[in-house]
Amino acid sequence: MSELTARLDVMKTYKLFVGGKFPRSESGRVYEVTDSKGQWLANAPLGTRKDTRDAVLAARAAVKGWSGTTAYNRGQVLYRVAEMLQGRREQFAAEVATAENIGGKKALALVDQAIDRWVWYAGWTDKVAQIAGGANPVAGPFFNLSVPEPSGVIGIVAPQTGYGYSLLGLISVIAPVIATGNTVVVALAADAPLPALSLGEVLATSDLPGGVVNLISGRTADIAPTLASHQDVNGLDLTGAIAADGPGAAAALEASAADTLRRVLRPAVDPSALDWTVAPTTDRLLSFLETKTVWHPMGI
Amino acid sequence: MSTVAANAPGAAGGGLQDVAASEASLRRFLHGLPGVDAVGLEARAASLGTRSIKTTAKAYAIDLAISMIDLTTLEGADTVGKVRALCTKARNPDPSDPSAPRVAAICVYPDMVATAKAALEGTAIQVASVATAFPAGRAALPVKLADVADAVAAGADEIDMVIDRGAFLSGRYLSVFEEITAVKEACRRPDGTYAHLKVIFETGELQTYDNVRRASWLAMLAGADFIKTSTGKVAVNATPPVTLLMLEAVRDFKAQTGIQIGVKPAGGIKTTKDAMKYLVMVNETLGDDWLSPEWFRFGASSLLNDLLMQRQKLTTGRYSGPDYVTVD
Numbered sequence: 001m002s003e004l005t006a007r008l009d010v011m012k013t014y015k016l017f018v019g020g021k022f023p024r025s026e027s028g029r030v031y032e033v034t035d036s037k038g039q040w041l042a043n044a045p046l047g048t049r050k051d052t053r054d055a056v057l058a059a060r061a062a063v064k065g066w067s068g069t070t071a072y073n074r075g076q077v078l079y080r081v082a083e084m085l086q087g088r089r090e091q092f093a094a095e096v097a098t099a100e101n102i103g104g105k106k107a108l109a110l111v112d113q114a115i116d117r118w119v120w121y122a123g124w125t126d127k128v129a130q131i132a133g134g135a136n137p138v139a140g141p142f143f144n145l146s147v148p149e150p151s152g153v154i155g156i157v158a159p160q161t162g163y164g165y166s167l168l169g170l171i172s173v174i175a176p177v178i179a180t181g182n183t184v185v186v187a188l189a190a191d192a193p194l195p196a197l198s199l200g201e202v203l204a205t206s207d208l209p210g211g212v213v214n215l216i217s218g219r220t221a222d223i224a225p226t227l228a229s230h231q232d233v234n235g236l237d238l239t240g241a242i243a244a245d246g247p248g249a250a251a252a253l254e255a256s257a258a259d260t261l262r263r264v265l266r267p268a269v270d271p272s273a274l275d276w277t278v279a280p281t282t283d284r285l286l287s288f289l290e291t292k293t294v295w296h297p298m299g300i
Numbered sequence: 301m302s303t304v305a306a307n308a309p310g311a312a313g314g315g316l317q318d319v320a321a322s323e324a325s326l327r328r329f330l331h332g333l334p335g336v337d338a339v340g341l342e343a344r345a346a347s348l349g350t351r352s353i354k355t356t357a358k359a360y361a362i363d364l365a366i367s368m369i370d371l372t373t374l375e376g377a378d379t380v381g382k383v384r385a386l387c388t389k390a391r392n393p394d395p396s397d398p399s400a401p402r403v404a405a406i407c408v409y410p411d412m413v414a415t416a417k418a419a420l421e422g423t424a425i426q427v428a429s430v431a432t433a434f435p436a437g438r439a440a441l442p443v444k445l446a447d448v449a450d451a452v453a454a455g456a457d458e459i460d461m462v463i464d465r466g467a468f469l470s471g472r473y474l475s476v477f478e479e480i481t482a483v484k485e486a487c488r489r490p491d492g493t494y495a496h497l498k499v500i501f502e503t504g505e506l507q508t509y510d511n512v513r514r515a516s517w518l519a520m521l522a523g524a525d526f527i528k529t530s531t532g533k534v535a536v537n538a539t540p541p542v543t544l545l546m547l548e549a550v551r552d553f554k555a556q557t558g559i560q561i562g563v564k565p566a567g568g569i570k571t572t573k574d575a576m577k578y579l580v581m582v583n584e585t586l587g588d589d590w591l592s593p594e595w596f597r598f599g600a601s602s603l604l605n606d607l608l609m610q611r612q613k614l615t616t617g618r619y620s621g622p623d624y625v626t627v628d
Binding site: 056 | 617622623
């Protein structure tokens with residue numbers, strides 16, 4: 001090879017993650033993702049309302065299998081995801097560093113924390129029932145048991161602000177919801193979708209069934225309202241709904257979600273002040289659960 | 301449909317009167333039909349499936365498709381209650397929106413005809429019954445004819461018969477022809493009118509496109525009012541190329557004899573998008589004349605729910621979900 005021939009980088013085509021597959025956007029369109037200095041990083045698919053609808057279909061189809069697996073098995077699958085994340089931590093660190101404009105060491109620390117958080121939630125799968133359910137004392141010869149069950153398909157507006165939002169924040173909103181047996185459709189942060197789209201590659205190569213996590217990049221104002229009004233979505237997490245007004249604003253989304261009386265998790269009062277490195281509570285785990293209570297006669 | 305037999309056996313003009321005079325002449329005619337260009341047929345069907353139908357055209361297509369459905373339940377586990385529930389759905393497909401059109405017909409097994417007929421009293425919804433030892437068609441001719449007569453006596457407006465694929469594939473075309481004419485005769489009611497006869501080819505078992513073309517002509521010559529792709533009980537059901545081929549046969553038959561025959565793809569059509577592809581195909585191949593429930597039907601059950609969900613999306617602007625349509 002001639003000395004003068006410089007090697008050309010092989011650029012990565014980022015794609016959506018829907019139903020365990022990597023489709024391009026139905027629109028065929030992409031948008032430019034840049035770093036904080038405006039330098040072009042990559043093209044991300046511009047997901048549309050139809051992509052969102054397809055993702056909800058895939059998520060719905062996955063509910064039965066995922067919620068039906070034993071909690072122990074779900075924990076094993078999620079732990080496997082953490083193993084896969086561990087193997088690609090340098091790649092994620094590089095993506096997080098450019099997405100959030102921070103140094104390599106800080107980014108690596110954020111990725112490690114993200115992996116640890118995933119493991120933490122993986123451990124919760126078979127322990128949620130103990131804290132959210134239990135045997136209730138009743139005035140009669142009955143066993144009275146309350147059991148938490150997953151709500152179904154949850155729409156998530158991924159974090160768009162706060163230290164560590166691009167990967168650690170994303171994992172902090174996805175992992176607790178799927179740990180309890182829900183499936184999710186995520187509207188990714190519009191300005192930092194690359195770590196999230198790479199997370200899709202990790203999920204595809206772990207044992208997570210297709211459709212449990214679906215990732216749509218694009219304009220939040222297109223995707224979030226579709227999720228909010230879609231009648232087959234059972235819960236809505238508005239963490240990243242930071243727009244002050246317009247169709248993507250939290251109030252508008254909550255209003256259209258009210259039509260179906262679904263559970264809505266409101267965004268933080270000041271989303272830009274969020275620090276995703278702070279250790280989480282069980283709040284997010286318990287947000288999208290329905291309690292089923294069963295009466296059973298004693299001694300029969 | 302209680303009209304006199306429009307396509308009476310042997311009535312076809314256009315030089316086709318003597319085609320079925322003997323086994324040899326029928327074979328000569330069917331094998332003389334031009335061969336099918338399989339690559340061209342599949343490419344044509346695929347290209348007609350790429351049309352984008354939006355907004356008002358989509359709304360029209362959805363309502364048209366709903367009105368063309370033969371809402372079908374053909375399970376061994378069918379109960380009187382299930383058939384009644386399906387009839388209620390046929391009368392009023394979307395309880396939340398009375399403007400949704402009714403389906404064309406209910407399609408059931410012969411023993412459920414009386415139940416369906418009673419449940420649909422006072423509506424224009426037809427009752428179709430499969431017959432002739434559906435779906436295999438493996439029974440002696442007298443048994444098949446008794447099956448048909450029984451369904452007609454119970455009040456069936458339409459009869460869906462299956463052809464004897466064994467006889468067809470082994471080249472005994474005349475016996476298939478005579479069986480269809482015999483069934484047509486069994487469709488005659490005491491008052492001289494005929495139940496509408498749909499002939500099912502089970503195209504998934506006919507192996508080649510040439511055979512589908514031959515079966516189409518054979519059935520049309522023998523007096524079929526409708527030709528139908530499949531029973532829905534085998535691995536391969538209605539596909540766009542096969543349906544296109546049958547539409548072309550129907551077009552050519554009308555050009556030659558002046559007799560209009562209907563087409564019914566059945567089985568495997570589950571989404572609004574699929575249904576619209578078929579409507580585009582009908583429009584492009586046969587034109588407006590066939591775009592009515594009288595001449596084109598969908599044999600389907602789950603398709604209706606998808607059409608209703610799409611319809612709700614168009615009227616409300618929100619995507620609907622399976623929680624908002626019935627579980628059949």
